[in-house]
Amino acid sequence: MKAFVGEPRGRKKTAALPISNGDPRFEQLEIAMKRYQFRQDALIEVLHAAQKLFGFLDAPTLHFVAHRLKLPPSRVHGVATFYHLFTLTPRGRHTCVVCTGTACYVKSADALLNAVSRAAGIEDGQTTADGELTLRTVRCLEPCGIAPVAVLDGIVKGRETPESLLEQVKGWLPRGTDGSA
């Protein structure tokens, strides 16, 4: 158990306005919000746009969205953490996504996942310490005809075996592991 222990009085009151630091991506995000007329019900679409721009949703980005859509920060955080496709931590340079849909499950997708997990030393949702590889699972990508399926840097690969998959991710694994583990 970890406890936050703050100063008893005079709590920090940092600037309520998120600072964009001149990052042009905030301007692009602003344009995306304008397209939805800053409507609060477009929050999920705006978060999609933000994640596309920044790669992930960090606190300054979420503060910015909350402020511009006039939503409570907790509401924005609540929505961002409800949906699986949003990530609040940066991803690795490469991603390996293993489909765990039913068609892949009956064709032993867990073997694919375990193989990469063991070789890279990370669990589902984690990124290797060197920031090279993120391992994720997805509910169902639906090219079930070619199950089991994995997605490597956005490219769907079908009819994988643990061996064929390891061969392809070998270059992304941390030094000292060769996938034979």
Next chain:
Amino acid sequence: MELTDLLDIAAKERQARPPHLIRCCTAAGCLSAGSAAVLDRLRGAVHDEGLTERVGVAAVGCMRLCCQGPLVRVDSPVASSGTEGVGMKEELYQRVTPDDAGSIVGGFNGGTVTANKGDLNSAFFQLQSSVILENSGRVEPERIETYIAAEGYQSLHRVLRNFTPAQVVEEITRSGLRGRGGAAYPTGVKWATVAKNPGEKKYVVCNADEGDPGAFMNRSVLESDPHRVLEGMAIAGYAIGANQGYIYVRGEYPLAVQRLHTAIAQAGRLGLLGSHIFSSPFDFRIDLRTGAGAFVCGEETALMASIMGQRGTPTPRPPYPAEHGLWGMPTLLNNVETYANVPTIIRRGADWFASIGTEKNKGTKVFCLTGKVVNTGLVEVPLGTPLRKIVHDIGGGAPDGGTIKAVQTGGPSGGCIPAELFDTPVEYDSLARLGSIMGSGGMIVLDDKNNMVDVARYFMQFCMDESCGKCVPCRAGTVQLHRLLTRILEGRAGAEDVQQLEALCDMVKHTSLCGLGQAAPNPTLSTLRFFRHEYEALLKPGSPAQRMGLPLVAPVSANRPR
């Protein structure tokens, strides 16, 4: 836009079509098998061989036999037939590589075709129907002209000119169409309810949050024939008095999202969506909302919360969306496939539609056949078709000499139907009697290598991970059910654990807030019903204490010190 303009576009499109047509599948299944490169090569080769006048290349949608992708079909006119448009010869090529693609084109100049030929006369194709998928694999999803050439948007014109809203509702009611999302509620009754409920604004919502793993019927329709859904929604809007539609698409379907964006823009440009459609007083707009990875958003109240930019948690019903939906207004919610049926019902008539299927289950249904079966892909058959015909005839039975043990239908909310009951007709009610559901149409074939307790645990894990956390039975109950199933699977359980499993299944089923929780025990209950022996084989005899190796009564030592 008037009818004459529409017919004009259709005529132009048909005239511009070269006599030979190569159709290459560009739906997600074939794309992930490499059909983009195949399409490039086809187009390049047609150009290089100087065949552009004679041979056209079309980027079409799904052609059903997904396991053999990338699929390419070649339509050639047969010399003996004099009239235009009839007497086409079709050839299917499967697992086409870019090099094969070059050879297919080369074939028109007398070269040898090296591509693998598929059999269009096989049971897989011959036993299927084409209502919802009539244009799939034929029209180009990113070109509205091809949809118009296939009589698209004529049904919308017809209702706006010749039908009152009440007559549209009447036509849909008479067709006997039932909701294709899983609940099977009569579509006409739903439309009538929303039409009569008062509200200053009404909404039409299309549920395209196809979350069942192993089911991709909706994705296929959206990627292959998106305009059909837009047309169906516009007809629904006219029938219930709504001017705004929303399509809620799964975030995992980027291609469907992109094609819908394109389709909505194209329809808007031609005035088939927007203000004064076909110069009538009817306005209808459609906006897209993209999900972000939450199965529970397929539940209608959660879906509406998500459209409004909130956490996708359900709310108790009543009130139903038909009276209190989006922003408190009457809202019509239907599945992709339900809307996809509408233009055809209007075009061919309610009586024609009602002649397909069985007494209480009209029309056809698209299923996704996957798992341990030879032919995996999309299957459209009339409702009431026996399971055996789908799995063994169309699906081709088990691959590699395996034995099919069961079919899982309805995804995480459904159940497993054992092979000895494969004569069951696939209907809403007959599957419900077996403790399963048709759901949105996923069918996963399991063979004797699949342990049914493991299957039950797989689906329980799915429901546990996808529970929104709002209500206690689903949030905490699925966790405990998953633990119980794990304990049984790992051989650490006794008969009393199965009793507890059953009691907790009953409780979660009856006390959960929404459909996700209420149906979460279904895969467990149905495997308990038909495959109880697989559970019992894993149980250890005796009491928990005995299983842990503890003596029941502490032995009393004779010479215990006093």
Next chain:
Amino acid sequence: MSVVTLTINGQLVSARAGDTILTAAREAGIDIPTLCYVDGLSAHGGCRICLVEIAGSPRLQPACFMKVGEGMEVQTDTERLRGYRRTIVELLFAEGNHICSVCVANGACELQDMAITVGMDHDRFDYIHPNRQVDLSHDRFGIDHNRCILCTRCIRACDELEGAHTWDMAGRGSHSKVITDLNEPWGESQTCTSCGKCFMACPTGAIFQKGDTVAETDHPRAKLEFLVNAREKKQWNV
């Protein structure tokens, strides 16, 4: 306002049309146990403790949500419902880390009271022992997530009565957690007005006042009621 007549546990009850079954029952002196429901806050429908049976309806319905109907026959205390309620409370105890003997709310806890009401003498389920945090960064209050039952009362009180919306739910399923702002330490919240309504609304010892020792906590529910009345009945508008 039109009046409807219904029976609750066989007793004839009249209620205003549009009232919930819970309101109608309580006005007639029939108690239906509730956990996530608080008078004056919007209904949540999440705890499922107040589920009732309605003749002719295949589904159990939450009394806090379901509106009364003419001729409705409601059962609130059947053998089956009692069984389900007990299971719900057991699931709640198994899900968090509830150790009454060292809890500030011991003796003043609605979860503890509910356990007694439903006759829970032991928990039949595995304790999950989740790894949850404690946030003591606020100068007046603290939150121990181990004791949180995710009833969202704090969220609703903060949003609907105080209007600050400091709290919300983050994550989902068994990973759900109430948060302040962007899951930042409560003490650093930009929106919190330190009004204490979340503390007043909390049914357990999850949100507590600093300085309370074990068994001294008394959630001033009366204060919350006072505020609700003041707002709804406009008692301050002379």
